[in-house]
Each structure stands twice: as C-alpha cells, then as structure tokens.
Amino acid sequence: MIPYGKQDIEQHDIDAVVEVLKSDFLTQGPYVPKLEKLIASNVNAAEAVATNSATSALHVACLSLGLSKGDYIWTSPISFVASANCGLYCGACVDFIDIDSETYNICPHALAKKLESAKLDNRLPKILVAVHLTGQSCNMEQIRRLCNIYGVRIIEDASHAIGGRYQDYPIGCCRYCDITVFSFHPVKIITTGEGGMATTNNLELANRMRLLRSHGITRRNEDLTNERDGPWYYEQQELGYNYRMTDIHAALGISQLKRLQEFVSRRNELALRYDKLLSDLPVLTPWQHPDCYSARHLYIVRIPNDSSKISRDEVFLEMINQGISVNVHYIPIHTQPFYKKMGFQENDFPNSIKYYQEAITLPLFPSLTEKEQNYIVSSLKRALNQ
Numbered sequence: 001m002i003p004y005g006k007q008d009i010e011q012h013d014i015d016a017v018v019e020v021l022k023s024d025f026l027t028q029g030p031y032v033p034k035l036e037k038l039i040a041s042n043v044n045a046a047e048a049v050a051t052n053s054a055t056s057a058l059h060v061a062c063l064s065l066g067l068s069k070g071d072y073i074w075t076s077p078i079s080f081v082a083s084a085n086c087g088l089y090c091g092a093c094v095d096f097i098d099i100d101s102e103t104y105n106i107c108p109h110a111l112a113k114k115l116e117s118a119k120l121d122n123r124l125p126k127i128l129v130a131v132h133l134t135g136q137s138c139n140m141e142q143i144r145r146l147c148n149i150y151g152v153r154i155i156e157d158a159s160h161a162i163g164g165r166y167q168d169y170p171i172g173c174c175r176y177c178d179i180t181v182f183s184f185h186p187v188k189i190i191t192t193g194e195g196g197m198a199t200t201n202n203l204e205l206a207n208r209m210r211l212l213r214s215h216g217i218t219r220r221n222e223d224l225t226n227e228r229d230g231p232w233y234y235e236q237q238e239l240g241y242n243y244r245m246t247d248i249h250a251a252l253g254i255s256q257l258k259r260l261q262e263f264v265s266r267r268n269e270l271a272l273r274y275d276k277l278l279s280d281l282p283v284l285t286p287w288q289h290p291d292c293y294s295a296r297h298l299y300i301v302r303i304p305n306d307s308s309k310i311s312r313d314e315v316f317l318e319m320i321n322q323g324i325s326v327n328v329h330y331i332p333i334h335t336q337p338f339y340k341k342m343g344f345q346e347n348d349f350p351n352s353i354k355y356y357q358e359a360i361t362l363p364l365f366p367s368l369t370e371k372e373q374n375y376i377v378s379s380l381k382r383a384l385n386q
C-alpha cells in the first residue's frame, strides 16, 4: 500500500535520538529549549513553547488567552477535532464558521456575517481558531481586521503549515494572530514522534503557556509570589498539566528541522506535478491563493458530486483496491456524534458538507517517487473510467 502520508527519517535523525538516550537528561534537559529557539528564529517569532502535542499546545494557548466557562470559541468545521476540542477543555462553547469553497479555509464573508449577528445576541467569541488547511494560510489579513473590530483573539492552527508563508511572512510569525500552533505528529511536515509548539510575540502569553504545560508550577526566582522556604522551594500558581515535550522528542525535532525547506520544496514540486498530471481529469485540483506559499501537508482533490458520474465514495474504494491509501480530510466536526449532541445540524455549514462529499486526499510525502505518483494518477484515471 502507498500511504497518504509518511515521515522521512534519516540516519542523522536516529543518531540525534540515540545521543540523548546516552546523555544525563531524557526530559527537561538542553534540547527542548534549543528546539524552541530554533523554531522561533525559523518562523520569526519572539517566543516558542514546546509541548507534547499540538492538541496540548492548543489547550494551553486557549487557557493563556483566558478562555473559560461561558465563553465562545469559533473554528472551521473542516479540521481535525482538536481545533475545536481545545475550547471544550476550557469549558467554553464551540461554534463554527463555514469554509470558503475555493481554499477550504474559514470564509471571511461568513465570519463577518456571524460576528455581526453574534454582537447583537451578545455571544461574541473570545477566540477564533483559524486553521490553515493543507498548509495554505487562511486570509489572515481579513480575519484579523474583522476580529480587531469585535475584540476577538486569534489562534492560528498551523498544524499543517510549518515552512509555509503568507504575504511573504513565515507562518508562525504571529503578524496577524496572538498565538500560532504547530504539530509534529509523524504525518505532518516535520516530526518529533508526538509533539507540538506554540509561537507568540507576547512574552506574558508565552510564560503562561510554559507554566500551564508543567503543572502550573514554577521555581524561577523572579516568578515566585511567596517568600521562599529554602532552595528546594517550588510553587504551584495555577492548575496546570504535564504537557512537556521530552528531550528525546526535541532532539528528533532539531534534526528534522534541518530539512524543513527541503521537505516543503519537495512537497510543492510533487503537488505541482499532480496538478499537471490531473489537468485533463474531471477533478478539482487544489486552488492556491497568490498570497500563499503552502507547506502542502495534504493534496486534496474534489470529485464533483453529480449523480450521473462516478462518486467520491466509489473512487475511494477503487483506489484502496489498487493499493493506494487515500484518505478524507476531514469529516466536518459539527457532524461528529459528540458535537451533534450540542445541537448542530448537518446543513448549518453547507459548503463544508458539500466539500466533505467530494474531497479525497491523494498520497503526498517527500519520499513519494514519480513512479508511485504516476501509478496513483493512472489508478485515479481508471477509477474515474477515463
């Protein structure tokens, strides 16, 4: 089977991990702060806070922005459930904004309308989680302008997007948001095994996230609020979590980061090659906004839903039969049983539902060969009877 995504591990990655295993610290040693510094400088942000997943980074990001019970948080229905669950962890209510039919990211017009009516109902959200689906940035300039009008804070869920750019700024520089979150899960652009990172230009938010990722406990002299009992003294100031990244994971991340540009270029090269090879087929290839240089985490095509033609569902099964692990990203979050219980109806977000019926993710990862890619394309042709 050709998988839809796959990590790319070389000997230097393995050596980096082994070196940590032979050292004095497996966690809370020198590698985590080193990875944080490297990511911060790579994406041009002042601060970076490493965590054991993007999910936990989203959680501490929400907490650091003060999200709590009675608040609202909005995100896109077309994302992984973690983009919404982070709000529920904080006791907030989750709601969604429909996607734009071209980029599959949050639609700024839908956002504008929803903000207007939420203001009238006194239900404005505290946070908007803007998801950069497939690695292509949302229209952050518009989103930021709207959120500024209504006083909404912004988290960019850039789990797909490290190495990408928006208006020629690196994603993660937080020009248009308060906090950006990256994922280092193995299918994403670079990996630490499991791991995540939050970047920000706000030192206060960074310090809160650092506190929350480690039990809410500090022992840094300058942060203590009580007089010390002695040199052993530590202090719990908030209810935090154990969301720390280990040095083993960080060492892998440092090693992987060296090839970030190589990974992203190769992904773009393969994506453009798909665009060409698929140009004669009755499928919609991913449209790219000229402001965006995408990290190309996922290559998603749409099979137009037309009852006289072959459907996405048929194509999906046929591709699997031909040994290709295609996938669907994502089932709209509001249609998950857990979210349905909150009262969401399928057609609350019609663009997302239509997208979901048509989308299929073709394999894309740096070590995919042109020969494999040709096979994927000819299988798709066969599946479509072309």
Ligand SMILES: *Cc1c(COP(=O)(O)O)cnc(C)c1O
Binding pocket: 052, 053, 054, 055, 056, 079, 080, 082, 083, 131, 157, 159, 160, 182, 183, 184, 185, 194, 195, 196
């Ligand atoms: C993968 C992913 C996450 C969660 O990342 P983890 O590191 O696995 O916790 C969150 N949001 C999006 C959009 C993702 O793709």
